[in-house]
Amino acid sequence: MNPDIQLFSQYMKITGVPTLESLPCDDPLLRGKKLGAVNGSSWISLWVTFFGRRILPGVKIINVGNEAVQLNFMAAHRKGEPCPPRIHIELFARYAEDLVRLVGVDAILITCSTMNRAFGTVCEAMKKYGVPVVQIDEAMMEQAVSTNGRILVVATHGPTVKSTQDLLRETAERLGKQVQFAGVTVEEAFDRLGEGDLERHNEIIAQAIRAKCAEEKIAVVVLAQLSMTVFKLSYPDCEREFGVPVLTSGETGFERVREILRARPGVRDVHPVHRALSGPVLHLNK
Numbered sequence: 416m417n418p419d420i421q422l423f424s425q426y427m428k429i430t431g432v433p434t435l436e437s438l439p440c441d442d443p444l445l446r447g448k449k450l451g452a453v454n455g456s457s458w459i460s461l462w463v464t465f466f467g468r469r470i471l472p473g474v475k476i477i478n479v480g481n482e483a484v485q486l487n488f489m490a491a492h493r494k495g496e497p498c499p500p501r502i503h504i505e506l507f508a509r510y511a512e513d514l515v516r517l518v519g520v521d522a523i524l525i526t527c528s529t530m531n532r533a534f535g536t537v538c539e540a541m542k543k544y545g546v547p548v549v550q551i552d553e554a555m556m557e558q559a560v561s562t563n564g565r566i567l568v569v570a571t572h573g574p575t576v577k578s579t580q581d582l583l584r585e586t587a588e589r590l591g592k593q594v595q596f597a598g599v600t601v602e603e604a605f606d607r608l609g610e611g612d613l614e615r616h617n618e619i620i621a622q623a624i625r626a627k628c629a630e631e632k633i634a635v636v637v638l639a640q641l642s643m644t645v646f647k648l649s650y651p652d653c654e655r656e657f658g659v660p661v662l663t664s665g666e667t668g669f670e671r672v673r674e675i676l677r678a679r680p681g682v683r684d685v686h687p688v689h690r691a692l693s694g695p696v697l698h699l700n701k
Contacts, residue, residue, distance in 0.1 A: 426461075429461065429464055429465055429468075430461070430464055437473070437475070438472075438473045438474070438475055439472075439473060440472060440473020440474075441472070441473070442472070442473060442677070444676070444677040444678075445471065445472070445473050445474050445673070445676055445677060446473055448471075448473075448474045448475070448521045448522075448676045448679065449474065449475045449476075449477060449518060449519065449520045449521050450467065450471065450474050450475070450476050450477070450520060450521065450522055450523075450524055450672060450676070451477050451479070451511065451514030451515070451518070451520035451522070451523045451524065452467070452476055452477065452478045452479070452480075452524045452526050453479055453480060453507050453510045453511055453514070453523060453524065453525050453526065453527075453530075453537070454478055454479065454480030454526050454527060455480055455484050455485050455488070455526070455527030455529060455530050456480055456481065456482050456484060456485040456527075457478075457480055457481050457482055458482070459480070459526060459527070459641060459642060460478035460480065462526075462641050462642060462644060462645070462665060463476060463478055463524075463526055463641070464476055464478070466641075466644055466665035466666070466669060467669050467672075469669075470666070470669035470670055470672075470673055471669055471672060471673055471676070474676060477514060477518055477520060479510045479513065479514060480510070480526075480527075484503055484506065484527075484530075487500060487502075487503065488500060488503060488529055488530075488574050489574055491574075492573055492574040498529065498574050498577065498578075499529055499530055499532055499533070499574075499578070503530060503533065504530075504532060504533040504536050505536070507525065507530060507533040507536070507537055508533070508536050508537050508539075508540040511523045511537050511540055511541060511546075511548070512540055512541075512544075515541070515544050515546055520546065521546070521676055521679050522546060522547050522548070522549060522672060522675055522676055522679070523537060523541060523546055523547070523548045523549070524548075524549045524551055524668070524672055525537060525548065525549070525550045525551060526551045526641050526664075526668075527551075527641075528551070528552055528575045528578055528579050528582075528639055528640050528641070528664070529572075529574045529575045529578050530578070531550050531552055531553075531578050531579075531581075531582050532578055532581075534548065534550045534553075547675050547679075549668065549671055549672050549675060550582075551641060551664045551668035551669075552579065552582055552639075552664050552668065553582070553586070553668075553671065554664075554667040554668055554670065554671035555637060555662045555663070555664050555667040555668065556582055556583050556586040556637070557586055557590065558635075558662055558667060559583070559586075559635050559637050559662060560583070560586055560587040560590055560592045560594050561590070561592065562634045562635045563592070563634070564595075564632070564633070564634020564635065565595045565596065565597065565631065565632060565633055565634055566583070566594065566595065566596040566597070566633070566634065566635055566636075566637055567596065567597050567598075567599065567624065567627050567628070567633045567635070567636045567637070567659075568580065568583065568596055568597070568598045568599070568636075568637045568639055569598075569599050569600075569601065569620060569623055569624065569636060569637070569638055569639060569643070570598070570599070570600045570601075570639035570640065571600070571601055571602060571604040571605040571608070571616075571620070571639075571640060571642070571643060572600075572602065572605050572639075572640055572642075573600060573602060575639050575640055576598065576600055576639070579637075579639040580596075580598065583596060583637075597627060597631065597633070599623045599627055601619050601620060601623050603619055604616045604617075604619040604620055604643075605642075607619065608642060608645075613645055613648070613649075614649065616645070616646075617645065617646045617648070617649040617650065618649070620638070620643065620646050621646075621649070621650060621656075621657075624636055624657050624659075624661070625657065628657060628658065628659060633659050634659065635659055635660050635661075635662060636653070636657070636659055636660070636661040636662065637661075637662050638661060638662065638663045638664070640664070641663075641664050641665050641668070643663060644663040644664065644665025644666065646661070646663065647661075647663055647665075647666070
């Protein structure tokens with residue numbers, strides 16, 4: 416097959432085209448549910464759809480996000496300015512409201528680790544709609560701090576590091592846990608990902624894990640970004656390979672979403688546009 420045709424064929428098998436019909440689903444508690452994914456960039460939507468559908472079969476996943484957000488917080492990080500900038504936090508709240516008003520999603524998922532700082536603002540914006548908000552790293556951090564051992568946090572993207580470490584500390588404090596962690600950033604892996612060399616991306620991460628585990632006793636490894644979930648495609652049995660569990664948000668985050676969606680009432684038979692026309696208008700504080 417022509418490689419270009421093969422590329423588009425595989426892509427469309429994963430994403431499909433938008434449809435108003437419910438997706439096939441064997442779980443009656445997930446049938447007809449819709450998840451709004453607020454992303455820090457558009458390219459990550461493939462990860463959201465691919466890993467999300469593995470854990471949320473039958474759930475319609477609607478992505479929103481663009482490269483301008485990632486480029487802007489990358490620039491802020493390079494200049495030593497606050498990251499993420501406030502404009503991003505306000506934008507994520509508007510994105511979430513758009514998803515609720517346009518298609519009536521049952522939950523909002525913030526998929527960007529750098530943007531976990533937007534969680535509180537997005538939650539506040541969603542209160543009037545009664546829509547729950549999930550930060551994709553939260554369940555992973557809860558699981559990590561509950562191991563009661565030293566945590567290795569591996570990142571591939573510099574702007575993510577501080578947000579991830581802040582969330583780890585906040586999670587430990589919220590759960591009344593003492594946390595010890597080591598951090599490793601391997602930006603070469605992010606470069607290889609951008610080149611489409613996923614095997615090298617995964618091997619660089621594996622080398623970092625092996626090296627750190629050889630230096631000190633590690634209880635659990637946390638991969639800091641959703642994009643790093645492709646690591647599990649090369650290393651599906653991490654405990655056997657590295658001697659420690661390796662947590663990814665592409666697994667734990669969607670498992671948390673599944674718990675929330677299964678507990679939600681079924682979708683009401685009201686078209687989202689009608690709700691949007693009658694719904695309240697969001698006003699963000701400057």
